[in-house]
Amino acid sequence: MMRILVADDHDLVRDTIAAYLDGADVDEVRTVATLQDAVAMAQDSGSFDLVLLDYNMPGMNGLEGLERMRAANSGRPVAILSGSATRDVASAALKAGAQGFIPKTLSARSLLSAARFMAAGEVYTPIDFMKPGRPDTEGALTRREQEVLRGICEGKANKEIARDLELQEVTVKLHVKTLSRKLEARNRTHAAMIARDRGLA
Numbered sequence: 001m002m003r004i005l006v007a008d009d010h011d012l013v014r015d016t017i018a019a020y021l022d023g024a025d026v027d028e029v030r031t032v033a034t035l036q037d038a039v040a041m042a043q044d045s046g047s048f049d050l051v052l053l054d055y056n057m058p059g060m061n062g063l064e065g066l067e068r069m070r071a072a073n074s075g076r077p078v079a080i081l082s083g084s085a086t087r088d089v090a091s092a093a094l095k096a097g098a099q100g101f102i103p104k105t106l107s108a109r110s111l112l113s114a115a116r117f118m119a120a121g122e123v124y125t126p127i128d129f130m131k132p133g134r135p136d137t138e139g140a141l142t143r144r145e146q147e148v149l150r151g152i153c154e155g156k157a158n159k160e161i162a163r164d165l166e167l168q169e170v171t172v173k174l175h176v177k178t179l180s181r182k183l184e185a186r187n188r189t190h191a192a193m194i195a196r197d198r199g200l201a
Helices: 011-020 035-045 064-072 087-095 108-119 143-153 158-165 169-183 188-198
Strands: 002-007 026-032 050-054 078-082 101-103
Touching: 002 011, 002 035, 002 108, 011 026, 011 108, 026 035, 035 050, 035 064, 050 064, 050 108, 064 078, 078 087, 087 101, 108 169, 143 158, 143 169, 143 188, 158 169, 169 188
Parallel strands: 002 026, 002 050, 050 078, 078 101
Antiparallel strands: none
């Protein structure tokens, strides 16, 4: 079961995100309004499976806050939340060790999927945010999704793909679901056909 901490100084945003994250496999969602409170909570109650940090909240001081939170959370996944940050900020956050970058415009379902990915150790960035003006669907697949797609094209089962990529089988299933949606594929066989047609795998 997952424990998630949401740190954001806007009450409404914080509560909305917490409600979004209240999925079947999320055991506990805690919320705080400042970086200082987030650091204190991680130190007091033990590290979280995932911490979501608002980029602009009090105490963050740019990406210094990310570093402090990662240390307080024993190096476990910490991601940046933002309603206004640019692609440059998102890239800098990922380079600085963020587990992901979450625009506040993300839908509830996408946010829950992203949280699961990040808690499982995967790095999450919304491709349409990071790559503006990419009309082709190929650009929408992450490197990991391409690796999973290659496994599907080779006729491998999720379990085999998981072993090859050193991932949990449940993580592979999530990748299959998201890449199928991006490719508008009805199932994994259809996804493999589309991939071959487009030279993706």
